[in-house]
Amino acid sequence: MKLLLFAIFTKLKYFDYFLDNSSRMCYNIIMKTEFIDNDIHITEQDDFILQHIFDCGQCFRFDPDGDNSYIGTAFGKTVKISAENGRIILHDTSMEDFKNIWYDYLDLGRDYSAIKRKLTEGGDPVMEEAVKYGSGIRILNQELWETVISFIISASNNIPRIKKIIGLLCSNFGEPHTYRGKIYYSFPSPERIAGLSLEDLGVIRAGFRDKYILDCAKKVVSGEIDLAAISSMSTPDAKKALMKIWGIGNKVSDCILLFGLGRCDSFPVDVWIKRIMEYCYFDNTPQSIKTISEFAENKFGELGGMAQQYLFFYARECRIGVE
DNA sequence: CACCAGGCAAGCC
DNA sequence: GGCTTGCATGGT
Numbered sequence: 001m002k003l004l005l006f007a008i009f010t011k012l013k014y015f016d017y018f019l020d021n022s023s024r025m026c027y028n029i030i031m032k033t034e035f036i037d038n039d040i041h042i043t044e045q046d047d048f049i050l051q052h053i054f055d056c057g058q059c060f061r062f063d064p065d066g067d068n069s070y071i072g073t074a075f076g077k078t079v080k081i082s083a084e085n086g087r088i089i090l091h092d093t094s095m096e097d098f099k100n101i102w103y104d105y106l107d108l109g110r111d112y113s114a115i116k117r118k119l120t121e122g123g124d125p126v127m128e129e130a131v132k133y134g135s136g137i138r139i140l141n142q143e144l145w146e147t148v149i150s151f152i153i154s155a156s157n158n159i160p161r162i163k164k165i166i167g168l169l170c171s172n173f174g175e176p177h178t179y180r181g182k183i184y185y186s187f188p189s190p191e192r193i194a195g196l197s198l199e200d201l202g203v204i205r206a207g208f209r210d211k212y213i214l215d216c217a218k219k220v221v222s223g224e225i226d227l228a229a230i231s232s233m234s235t236p237d238a239k240k241a242l243m244k245i246w247g248i249g250n251k252v253s254d255c256i257l258l259f260g261l262g263r264c265d266s267f268p269v270d271v272w273i274k275r276i277m278e279y280c281y282f283d284n285t286p287q288s289i290k291t292i293s294e295f296a297e298n299k300f301g302e303l304g305g306m307a308q309q310y311l312f313f314y315a316r317e318c319r320i321g322v323e
Numbered sequence: 324c325a326c327c328a329g330g331c332a333a334g335c336c
Numbered sequence: 337g338g339c340t341t342g343c344a345t346g347g348t
Contacts, residue, residue, distance in 0.1 A: 207344030
């Protein structure tokens with residue numbers, strides 16, 4: 001029990017909690033893993049629903065691939081994930097990539113059942129509904145550079161078009177690799193983007209955001225922006241540093257803190273969150289973003305980021321406050 | 324045609 | 337500090 005509570009706020013490292021690290025079958029306290037014919041099979045993991053994970057606006061590079069499957073690219077590797085009858089399968093991957101990339105990317109070391117219990121233990125009917133709708137949400141641990149550029153692109157944009165722009169960025173400027181007989185592209189490096197002109201970048205149709213992308217890439221390459229340094233800063237300092245980047249303001253920096261830097265207390269307030277918070281907690285009366293942020297900080301604290309994802313998914317599924 | 328989309332920068336007070 | 341406006345593009 002002590003371990004479970006501990007796991008809410010930390011993350012179980014793959015290597016730390018597996019009983020038998022040398023065999024092809026492993027357990028940790030919240031799931032069972034097997035490596036069978038180039039596939040990773042995960043069972044005894046109930047807090048995992050692909051639609052919730054990949055359709056809650058945190059990640060723009062995974063798409064449905066048939067029933068109960070998604071396929072996408074992260075850290076330069078592509079994986080097809082399917083989930084059916086309590087069995088999650090990561091197809092055509094290696095144990096190495098599972099340990100080094102996907103285990104952490106999918107946040108498999110965190111106990112989301114405990115998080116959901118904690119968020120709803122106060123008897124908040126709003127959060128109970130939200131958690132019911134998005135019960136399989138997990139917060140992905142994404143690459144910082146990709147998260148920075150992706151959320152610069154997200155400003156004043158809609159999710160389908162964000163995905164389209166990022167897709168064009170990768171297919172035009174990323175490195176190709178083959179997976180299951182098809183070609184996929186990595187997210188382009190800072191060096192690659194920094195070498196482009198604004199005109200080159202025009203093919204991705206990013207609109208007014210193109211200059212932010214180019215400026216950021218150039219400054220990352222020159223060292224003026226040090227992402228490694230930012231990742232080791234305290235959350236307030238990291239936020240200040242991110243907000244110095246052209247094109248990154250309050251909301252985008254909160255998204256980067258949550259999705260790219262693992263700061264789970266970060267509570268990004270966008271138009272959807274603003275609407276659902278006003279509707280559910282403020283008698284549907286308009287509030288400033290600052291008021292909503294402070295309310296969320298008091299109410300959700302360390303779990304603000306998780307609460308935000310459940311609310312965001314719930315708001316969009318039920319179109320709360322729209323019409 | 325207007326209005327909006329996981330906002331932000333710049334210019335104003 | 338807070339408030340307004342313009343911004344690229346594509347969809348409704």
